[in-house]
Amino acid sequence: MSQSADILIIGGGLSGTMLAVQLLRLPGRRKILVIEPRAELGRGEAYSAVELGHTLNGNAARMSVDPDNPDELTQWLTEHIAGGGWPESAEQDVPVSELFPPRGLFGVYVQQRLAEARRVGAQNGSSVEHIRAEVVDLQVDAGSVQLTLSDGQSLRGGYAVLATGMFPAARTPQKASSGLNAAALDPWNVTSMRQLDPQSTVLIIGSGLTMVDAVVSLEQAGHRGPIEVFSRHGLLPHVRRQPPAWVDFLGDDHSLRTPRQLLGELRRQCLAAIAQGIDWQAPLDTVRVHIARLWSQATDLQRRQFVRHVRPWWESHHHRSPPLSAQLVERLHNEGRLRIQAASFKGLESSPEDGVRIRIRRRGESESCVVQGAALINSSGIEYDWRRVARPLPQQVLARGLVQPGPLALGIAAAGDGAVLDAEGRAAGRLFAMGPPLRGMWWESTAVTDVALQAKALAARLADRSEI
Ligand SMILES: Cc1cc2nc3c(=O)[nH]c(=O)nc-3n(C[C@H](O)[C@H](O)[C@H](O)COP(=O)(O)OP(=O)(O)OC[C@H]3O[C@@H](n4cnc5c(N)ncnc54)[C@H](O)[C@@H]3O)c2cc1C
Known part of the structure; x- marks a missing residue:
């Protein structure tokens, strides 16, 4: 046919x-x-x-799908809520444009x-x-x-x-067929997490926004045990705030090109903002519209330098967490239930009936070691x-x-x-x-x-x- x-x-x-x-x-x-x-x-x-x-990691004001009408999602959401949709939004005392749907x-x-x-x-x-x-x-x-x-x-x-x-991503130092994803729980599947012993230890690989979602899922599923997060740099995403507008310093200066120059200038702008009592997220957010130009102009060497040295920092500062999820992660961290460790994942050792064993190498250590948990969540990202x-x-x-x-x-x-x-x-x-x-x-x-x-x-x- x-x-x-x-x-x-x-x-x-x-x-x-x-x-x-x-x-x-x-x-x-x-x-x-x-x-x-x-x-x-x-x-x-x-x-x-x-x-x-x-939720989305940006508020309604930032997430319209109509480039000609940035308020479209806010308008749609206002009508949707007025019609009885998403009643839980009433628990958040903020304008519709500031809700994270x-x-x-x-x-x-x-x-x-x-x-x-x-x-x-x-x-x-x-x-x-x-x-x-x-x-x-x-x-x-x-x-x-x-x-x-x-x-x-x-x-x-x-x-x-x-x-x-x-x-x-299914990539591990072992082959893609190492069974990592088969042994791991889906970060978004609360139903499967309800089968876990609530006091058991859960291991999470990766510490980006998927990890944040996985922690939300575990909480929703009633899990109350330890959560051990392993990621190469041990960086957590920052929380998204609503910074004021900041001068478009990259738009005015096309001479800034290398990752080192850019980072240096961005750091200066952030410090200047902080000195004026303004959120460091304000200068950072002005960079976004220039990324495509900067990346496409860069040489492969510069791109590699960016990926190697700046990417982890960029991911945790730019791809920020929605406030309610960030609050949960912070609370669990403060309670000592969630621990983040800088360690690289070396492979799945075994996944016996009663749990999972993974091999990791902590940053600064020469030997790898095996850690065990009742379950594993792979939030190591995208291939x-x-x-x-x-x-x-x-x-x-x-x-x-x-x-x-x-x-x-x-x-x-x-x-x-x-x-x-x-x-x-x-x-x-x-x-x-x-x-x-x-x-x-x-x-x-x-x-x-x-x-x-x-x-x-x-x-x-x-x-x-x-x-x-
Ligand atoms: C969990 C998660 C949360 C995210 N949250 C945000 C957020 O809060 N804010 C934000 O700005 N962005 C977010 N993103 C980024 C988000 O992916 C993009 O906004 C958007 O989903 C990309 O859309 P896409 O259609 O290109 O990709 P996808 O959503 O991945 O869709 C691609 C589709 O193609 C289909 N497909 C693949 N191969 C084939 C094939 N051979 N034949 C037929 N169909 C095929 C798949 O089934 C899939 O449905 C998030 C991404 C993820 C994964």
């Missing part, structure tokens, strides 16, 4: 769905197919969350944007259909792109977009290197030479307009990418605001190219 469409969107998380929304809003008549194995579009991993405690609710907001865009698109004769399958192969010929799906179907389209999002992703599509497109790894093997390489670069470095005419696969091109390419901007720009380009 074969269907055809003007545009094939591979992946129906936030990226694929927002691209469809933007395409539907544009004049012209086009048929769009979104291929996504999940039951619902607009959610992906992030917005499939079911726990109210798993549960991610599952954010998924509903995205889905309503899609429903509205479908109505607008229908007036032009445009449509979006969700095909529930995984794309396992992709071929490009002179006039079209052909997809092979996990159920054996094939689809043909004028253009295809890789909106495949993030793949969970951006497509060569290591054990899914058919990344493997196939690499093997066919349709894509090449991006800078530092982060995602895949693309031209500035999102057209992927093939193994020879030629920009594809019919194959594009957006969101997390472009991490290596822009460094920050995963957050809601990144995805929303890319979706709008790519939709306009695809609409221009489309002959319809």
Whole structure:
């Protein structure tokens, strides 16, 4: 069986769905197919969350998916709450714009944007259909792109977009098949955590925002025992506050380029802010809009220096924790129940019936050691290197030479307009990418605001190219 469409969107998380929304809003008549194995579009991993405690890490004022209307989420949320939705929000005595919405609710907001865009698109004769399958192969010929799906179907389209999002890290010093993820609990699955002895010790690898979510899940599940967190640098995410605006010091000075210069200047700006009684987060937040430019201008050596020396610091200071989750982590830390240790994970030793044993090496120690807990949670993040992703599509497109790894093997390489670069470095005419696969091109390419901007720009380009 074969269907055809003007545009094939591979992946129906936030990226694929927002691209469809933007395409539907544009004049012209086009048929769009979104291929996504999940039951619902607009959610992906992030917005499939079911726990109210798993919230966005920015407040409503920062998380609109409409680049032309930064207040859109606040407006939607105001109506939603007035209509009786999210009654728990009343417990927080802050304006709606300052609420940190549960991610599952954010998924509903995205889905309503899609429903509205479908109505607008229908007036032009445009449509979006969700095909529930995984794309396992992709071929490009002179006039079209052909997809092979996990159920054996094939689809043909004028253009295809890789909106495949993030793949969970399974990498350990052992092979990916070491069983780490099989032995580990899902950080977001409260039901499975309810099976644990509440007083037992839980081990967590990684100390970023997924760890924060995992701690929220454990608390929700009634766990009251020790939590041992291991991460290479032992850094916890800072809490997100609402700093005032700060002078755009990078916008004014394009001479700052090397990671060392940038860091030095940022440090000076933060100290100047603190001296004036202003939050250090204010200068830091002005850097965000310049990241893509700075990263794409940098040499590979500078990028490597950044990843090696600045990344852990950047992650903990920039990817900040929502306040309620941060308060929980701080409380458990102060009570001595949560302990964070700078240690690198060396592998899974064994996962007997009554628990799990992992090998770690503490920072500054030459010998590794084994620690044991009742359960293990892997929050060590995302696998951006497509060569290591054990899914058919990344493997196939690499093997066919349709894509090449991006800078530092982060995602895949693309031209500035999102057209992927093939193994020879030629920009594809019919194959594009957006969101997390472009991490290596822009460094920050995963957050809601990144995805929303890319979706709008790519939709306009695809609409221009489309002959319809
Ligand atoms: C747990 C979590 C929390 C987050 N919280 C925030 C936050 O608070 N604020 C923020 O700004 N950002 C947050 N992010 C970043 C967030 O990922 C992005 O905002 C957004 O989800 C990226 O959307 P995406 O569609 O590109 O990727 P994903 O959400 O990963 O979706 C990609 C989709 O593609 C599908 N797919 C993959 N391969 C194929 C294939 N071969 N065929 C068909 N379909 C395929 C997958 O099933 C998936 O549904 C969070 C991310 C995670 C994982």
